[in-house]
Amino acid sequence: MNKLKEFIETLTPISDKEFEDSKDNFSKIHLKKEDFFVEQGKICRQIAFINNGTLRTFYINNKAEEITACFCTKNSLTTSYKSFILQEPSLVSIQALEDTELLVIDHEKLQQLYNTSRAWQNIGRQIAEREYFVMEQYAATLNNESAKEKYLRLLNEQPEVLHKASVEDIATYLGVTRRTLSRIRQEIAK
Amino acid sequence: MNKLKEFIETLTPISDKEFEDSKDNFSKIHLKKEDFFVEQGKICRQIAFINNGTLRTFYINNKAEEITACFCTKNSLTTSYKSFILQEPSLVSIQALEDTELLVIDHEKLQQLYNTSRAWQNIGRQIAEREYFVMEQYAATLNNESAKEKYLRLLNEQPEVLHKASVEDIATYLGVTRRTLSRIRQEIAK
DNA sequence: ATCATTTGAGGACATTTGTCCTTTCAGTCC
DNA sequence: GGACTGAAAGGACAAATGTCCTCAAATGAT
Numbered sequence: 001m002n003k004l005k006e007f008i009e010t011l012t013p014i015s016d017k018e019f020e021d022s023k024d025n026f027s028k029i030h031l032k033k034e035d036f037f038v039e040q041g042k043i044c045r046q047i048a049f050i051n052n053g054t055l056r057t058f059y060i061n062n063k064a065e066e067i068t069a070c071f072c073t074k075n076s077l078t079t080s081y082k083s084f085i086l087q088e089p090s091l092v093s094i095q096a097l098e099d100t101e102l103l104v105i106d107h108e109k110l111q112q113l114y115n116t117s118r119a120w121q122n123i124g125r126q127i128a129e130r131e132y133f134v135m136e137q138y139a140a141t142l143n144n145e146s147a148k149e150k151y152l153r154l155l156n157e158q159p160e161v162l163h164k165a166s167v168e169d170i171a172t173y174l175g176v177t178r179r180t181l182s183r184i185r186q187e188i189a190k
Numbered sequence: 191m192n193k194l195k196e197f198i199e200t201l202t203p204i205s206d207k208e209f210e211d212s213k214d215n216f217s218k219i220h221l222k223k224e225d226f227f228v229e230q231g232k233i234c235r236q237i238a239f240i241n242n243g244t245l246r247t248f249y250i251n252n253k254a255e256e257i258t259a260c261f262c263t264k265n266s267l268t269t270s271y272k273s274f275i276l277q278e279p280s281l282v283s284i285q286a287l288e289d290t291e292l293l294v295i296d297h298e299k300l301q302q303l304y305n306t307s308r309a310w311q312n313i314g315r316q317i318a319e320r321e322y323f324v325m326e327q328y329a330a331t332l333n334n335e336s337a338k339e340k341y342l343r344l345l346n347e348q349p350e351v352l353h354k355a356s357v358e359d360i361a362t363y364l365g366v367t368r369r370t371l372s373r374i375r376q377e378i379a380k
Numbered sequence: 381a382t383c384a385t386t387t388g389a390g391g392a393c394a395t396t397t398g399t400c401c402t403t404t405c406a407g408t409c410c
Numbered sequence: 411g412g413a414c415t416g417a418a419a420g421g422a423c424a425a426a427t428g429t430c431c432t433c434a435a436a437t438g439a440t
Binding site: 122 | 315
């Protein structure tokens with residue numbers, strides 16, 4: 001739970017008592033490699049803090065291709081955010097790339113925290129704001145960076161992902177084909 | 191102000207009294223064609239509801255090219271969201287494509303509303319959530335749709351923009367060159 | 381250990397997109 | 411009206427990327 005508290009404190013100060021009072025709302029779950037945390041088409045009922053492990057968010061596009069939207073690594077949040085907020089079917093699946101440990105809280109319980117605690121109202125807004133920043137950064141990356149630059153960014157920011165994900169997963173994340181990713185790697189190895 | 195109240199009510203119920211009490215925090219501003227609402231590098235101190243008009247959000251990328259990030263049309267919000275939330279220099283500029291009327295609220299005043307009203311805490315979180323959905327949709331579009339599909343989406347969702355923005359603006363919005371946009375239009379005209 | 385299956389690298393050619401350029405047309409200043 | 415200016419369309423060629431393929435290495439199953 002310590003890492004979770006540290007994470008929350010990057011958002012807003014929270015007293016020990018307030019954290020202790022709310023921590024029963026979280027529970028620990030373990031995923032084995034290839035287990036799903038969220039499945040496309042089902043409602044995502046939880047938001048998770050990643051204690052340990054790596055996950056991949058992906059969806060099936062209208063050409064029936066499986067596209068990686070992001071990789072989620074430890075000490076950050078993961079959820080199908082829109083599905084979680086609106087409690088509507090998820091457009092994405094989230095799957096463990098390796099054995100993974102999560103701290104999860106149900107949508108209902110989080111709403112109760114929002115309703116009973118001003119600190120949690122604040123945390124909720126700031127989570128939304130942070131999710132926005134992450135998505136904005138992602139969009140900026142999509143817009144500005146070539147596939148090669150995106151690859152180098154991944155190499156720099158989440159290097160462990162390059163060993164845990166397949167070439168196919170990484171290629172769809174970069175928005176190119178496997179062939180082009182192969183050319184990119186060739187060029188970088190120069 | 192009516193349109194603003196209608197907009198807020200799509201987020202959360204607000205009593206007439208609560209709306210009346212807070213509406214003095216908003217003020218009306220008029221922009222002439224080509225005036226800036228936000229300038230890249232300056233802190234964005236306001237969030238705006240667009241009563242009338244059209245704006246373009248853009249930035250200068252690391253190749254010194256001006257890239258259109260989005261077009262903002264009436265009855266929606268516009269701001270340099272990250273700059274507004276964190277009160278840090280904006281990465282984007284927002285410029286009127288035609289004469290435009292905005293209802294704006296200062297960051298400070300919005301914080302006061304958050305601190306004094308649970309309804310506004312709620313609105314604030316839901317604005318953040320909505321900004322997230324918009325950004326997510328944008329990212330999904332960037333990821334999934336070809337330039338041609340994006341053009342058709344723009345034609346469908348914000349057709350007025352095609353007359354108000356230049357070919358250059360639209361091309362950078364689609365992520366292609368003018369030459370390719372010209373080819374896309376040729377193909378659609380078939 | 382062996383065989384079958386999956387995964388990644390990279391060759392050959394086709395297609396798409398970008399770069400650079402010219403032409404056309406509409407607006408505007410004298 | 412005629413000359414100038416700037417924006418948009420589109421031609422010709424170059425560069426980047428995709429498609430389809432083969433081969434070799436890694437992984438799994440028996």
